[in-house]
Amino acid sequence: MASIRDALGESKGLSHDGRDVAITVAVCIFVATLVTGLRLWLSRRQGPLFAMPDFMTLASLLFFYSYAVGTYMILTIGRSGYPTSQTQHWRLTFTLKWIYYLRLGYATGLGLVKCGILMAICSSQAASSKATRIAIRVLMAFCASWSLMAILLELLNCRPLSYNWNLDRSDGHCINQNAAFLAVGIIDAVTNAAILLLPLPQLIRAKVTRSEKLAMASVLAMGILVVAVAAVRTVAIARADFHSINGNIKMVSIWTTVEWTVAIMVANAPILWSLLDWLAPFRSIENTQSFPASINMDTGREFDYIVVGGGTAGCVLASRLKQHDASLSILLIEAGPDASTHPLVPDGSKAAQLLGSELNWSYKTVPQNHLDERVLSNHAGKALGGSTAINSGGWMRGAKEDYDLWASLVGDPRWSYQGLLPYFRKLEHHFDSHADPEIHGFGGPIKTESVSHTGRKYPLRQPVQAAWAAVGLTYHPDINSGSPYGLVEVVENRVRGSRQMSSTAYPLDVEIMTETFVKRVLVEERHGRKIAIGVELEDEKQSQLIARQEVIVSTGAYRTPQLMMLSGIGPQEELRAHGVNVVLDLPDVGRHFVDHVSVAQWWKLRQPEKGLAIGSAAFSDPAYFRGNPVDFVALQSVPLEGLRQALTKDEPNHNPDEHPLISSQRVHTETITVYVAQNPHDPMVAVDGTHITTHVCCMLPTSRGSIKLADRDIRSAPRIDPNYCATETDRYVLREGLRRLRQALRDTPAGQEIIESETVEEKFQPLGPNTDDQTIDDLIRRRAMTLYHPTGSASMGKVVDGELRVKGIDGLRIVDASVIPTPLSTHIQACVYALAEQAADIILGISSV
Ligand SMILES: Cc1cc2nc3c(=O)[nH]c(=O)nc-3n(C[C@H](O)[C@H](O)[C@H](O)COP(=O)(O)OP(=O)(O)OC[C@H]3O[C@@H](n4cnc5c(N)ncnc54)[C@H](O)[C@@H]3O)c2cc1C
Structure with a gap:
């Protein structure tokens, strides 16, 4: 065989038919590259990754390039387009080998576009009903089978394989090629028509603007064109003389190229919507009453x-x-x-x-x-x-x-x-009509009530207030003032x-x-x-x-x-x-999921017979039950030096003084004293009026958790990981809150007057004035629970x-x-x-x- 240089040197130039094919391929390659390039550029702009249909279109385009290269090779070196009788033997062999590849490339490349288009339809709302989704999947399987069938036919239609291009062999045989390729062509046209028809009902029902209708009509027209071209190509195949391949491939080549190009254009149809954006950038869903295409209106x-x-x-x-x-x-x-x-x-x-x-x-x-x-x-x-x-x-x-x-x-x-x-x-609708109207509203739907306003005069109110006062916490009358620091009455x-x-x-x-x-x-x-x-x-x-x-x-x-x-x-x-x-x-x-975490403690009352908590027969005033059995919450900051150290431990590269937990006054802990106690586990505490409960809460946690999917079922609970107490800062805040509470209840006269002891698990000791960090951390690990404030x-x-x-x-x-x-x-x-x-x-x- 002559070298390629020699072969080209001998070339007489392209035949008339060859020129037609060459021009068609050049124009089609340009158009396909342009629309695919635009599509990929837009995909890239809208998201970090291309979606699968983008990849499939790109892969098809690559096959299309190789198809174009092959076509030019057979036009130039193979002198395709000239009568076979005037073409050297080796050129015919060369052409036949390339044609063999072109058919394989066509079957693979077009199959990729078809499946890509169907995949895109499937992930759009055009596939909103289950039936449509099933139909799309079936059609996708059909298209993939078509592709496979065309490839297999190519591989099996002549035996031995070299009989496809070796003109000297007389010992081989082929099946009826016209019939085989006609079958491939017909199925191709049918699948194209099915792809076109599938989303049609949604498109017809959709209420859209005129410009969107135009865009849809264009896609539809291109779809019809693919179907028509596939049909014409099938007719061209039926008429082709496979024994004189070099002389009459023109129409088959042209229609194959056009079909593939229009299919790639349909696959890239989303650029039409972006084009509309440029033409009418002011339009958005907010100012239109129209609907997008492809809603399942069933x-x-x-x-x-x-x-x-x-x-x-x-x-x-x-x-x-x-x-x-x-x-x-x-x-x-x-x-x-x-x-x-x-x-x-x-x-x-x-x-x-x-x-x-x-x-x-x-x-x-x-x-x-x-x-x-x-x-x-x-x-x-x-x-x-x-x-x-x-x-x-x-x-x-x-x-x-x-x-x-x-x-x-x-x-x-x-x-x-x-x-x-x-x-x-x-x-x-604030309970106190004399309150400052700059701070409170009086005509809203949410009615508020304070403990005093409902007439709940709990017997522990005064001693609890006194105990907190003794550790320096002042009473603040309005929990909803925007600055609720100190001991505040519950609303x-x-x-x-x-x-x-x-x-x-x-x-x-x-x-x-x-x-x-x-x-x-x-x-x-x-x-x-x-x-x-x-x-x-x-x-x-x-x-x-x-x-x-x-x-x-x-x-x-x-x-x-x-x-x-x-x-x-x-x-x-x-x-x-x-x-x-x-x-x-x-x-x-x-991500960034946060929840308040709190630690409960149970305190044995010194004189429960006085009816200090729920469970005692003497705790019987009906007014007590007009709300939670609580008078106050204590809202406090923790010592800043310790907080700095904890923050530095968590974030060594940051200046703790710039941290929002420190840079302004903040409520780090809330302590709630509840006049009821119950714990079914160790330490067992019954609702018998002998105990009260306290909760020390970390109000500004630095730990962050997550919500993830457990599975794809909306009825399943998500995977909830609040990641409680992951930071030293949160543990420090809780430790300080627990220490301050212990001080109020155990070291002050008012506290000692009401509390006899802290009730703890069998193997543990109550907190004392010198309890170390490790022991308190242990308590936190055993007892921490949510306050139910996920954000x-x-x-x-x-x-x-x-x-x-x-x-x-x-x-x-x-x-x-x-x-x-x-x-x-x-x-x-x-x-x-x-x-x-x-x-x-x-x-x-x-x-x-
Ligand atoms: C036990 C408990 C005690 C609390 N105590 C207090 C308190 O004393 N004071 C206070 O200020 N805050 C309290 N909170 C917190 C506060 O009530 C909530 O944080 C707040 O109400 C949350 O409001 P939301 O609108 O975000 O969610 P929610 O009020 O929880 O509303 C979400 C709604 O969406 C529905 N839903 C979820 N998935 C779907 C779906 N797929 N389809 C249809 N519907 C769905 C849910 O059924 C729910 O009705 C408490 C919370 C709890 C749980």
Whole structure:
């Protein structure tokens, strides 16, 4: 065989047919490269990784390049296009070998595009119904089989294999090539038509803007073109003379090239949406009433707003949106039941029993590394009203400094104390009508009551106050002033002792679905942007409901990250590990989780017969039961020098004086003294009025935990790891809180007057004045438990912006405790209420305060 240089030197140039083929291939390669390049560039801009369909299109393009190279080789060296009789023998062999490869390349490359297109349809909302998803998978298998069939046919149609190109062999034989390639061509055209028809019903039903219709029509036209070209190519194959291959491959080559190119263009159709973005960048989901394409409208009902999670925040938000504009259609979806008539709910003193009821999700943590691998119970409300259906009703706004830190972290003054104050006032119906109206509100739906206001004159009130005073803690009259340092009287949100749930305190004139799980938020790509368009329910029909304006997730700090991840929004490794399609890689979903941790102690009363605690027959005044049996919480800072050392131990490279725990006055610990005690384990304490309980709580923990997926089932609990007491700082704070409490109860005359001893586990000693750190750490490991204040798992600044919009997804917000980005030194329901109040204003674009 002559060398390539010689072969080209001898060349007479391209034949007339060869030129046509060469020009077609050049134009097609240019177009395919351009659209694929644009598509990949856009994918790269929108996310850190290409998705699988991108890779498949890219792989197909590479095959297409090799196909083009092969075609040019046979046109130049093989002199394809000239009559076979005028072509040297070796050139014909050369051509036949390349044609053999071109067929294999075509079958593989086109198969890749087809499967890539189907995969993209499958992960879009066009595949919203189960039936469509099944149909797509079947078709994908069919396309892959077509590809395989074409390859196998190529490999097997002539025996021996070299008979395909060795013109000197006479001992071989081939099957009827026209019939075989015709079959491949027909199946190709049929699969193309099926790919085109599959999403057609959704496209027809979709309500879209004119420009989107134009984009869809273009994709449709290209799809029809692929089908038509495949059909024409099939006819060309039927007519081809395989015995005179060099003379009549023109039409087969041209149609093959065109079909492949248009298929690649269809695969890259998403660039059309980005193009629309450039043409009309002002359009977004917020200002349009239109819907994206490809919604499964079989079950779809439409609402302006869909609020997922009828809990504390969800009820407030749904109510306020409706109150502002009665014409809005709002759907509130809650996994739990309507608990308003539940026998245990109204009675504020039944909180403990509620924890054993069906209104509690009854979560468990993973074994806690720093707490002797203990698995802890973490409660959360499962009812319309959410955790307000089972919580203890403590009403505390917390300290100004916490909110100011929040605002500075996210660079948005609306989340500072001053920013939220109008909403704290708006929602509040303060018990004292003479209080300062700059601080308190008097017309809001949440009625508050203090211990004194309800007439609860607990016998231990005075001695407890005196004991704390003796260790330097002064009485502060208003827990909700924004500066609650010292010993403050407890306030609860109750109406004459009865529980107030968010679902009953706020009018809920909206459509409500209870006992209904939302399985995922539906997200679609439009204009190159990702947009939440509705939700899918975990019901038999996999019902899909459409949100014309927004989907708002309010499923609480445990479930919100779970729902986000099961909707494909979250850390991509975590999603992939559970086989969830990645819609958006948002690594902070489920991270930065914080929970308050507390350590309980039981104290034996010196004179229980006086009726000092629940369980004693003499503790009988009915007023005592109009709220929690508590007078005060002690809110304190810990000694700063020790705190500096602990912070330095945790973060050696940081200046502790710049740490927010030190740089301003903060409430590091809260100590609650409760006039009841019960412990079923060692040390056994019965509810007999002989003991009281104290809880020392670490209010600004530096430990951070996580919420991860346990599996892909929305009904399963997520994997909860609060990572309690992971830092020396948290342990130091708890140690100091425990020491201060011991001092108040054991070293002061008032304390000694009421407390006889601390009741501890059989093998342990009560804390003493000189108990060392190690012993207290041991106590912390044995006893630490949650205060049920989970926050931070969809942190503002990381997962949502200051307007509570999920970063990278239009039309989707999160409004619940999960967005709180920094620990608050308070019980958090008041904050969640105010957050939801402000969220309603932000969503509506108004200021109601
Ligand atoms: C036992 C207990 C005692 C507490 N005591 C106090 C206290 O005294 N004072 C205080 O200030 N705070 C207290 N808290 C904390 C406070 O009540 C909560 O932090 C706060 O109410 C959380 O509000 P949220 O809106 O973020 O979530 P939640 O109120 O928990 O609402 C989330 C809702 O979403 C629903 N949901 C979840 N997943 C789905 C889904 N896939 N589809 C549909 N619905 C779903 C849930 O059923 C729930 O109703 C207590 C909490 C508990 C559990």
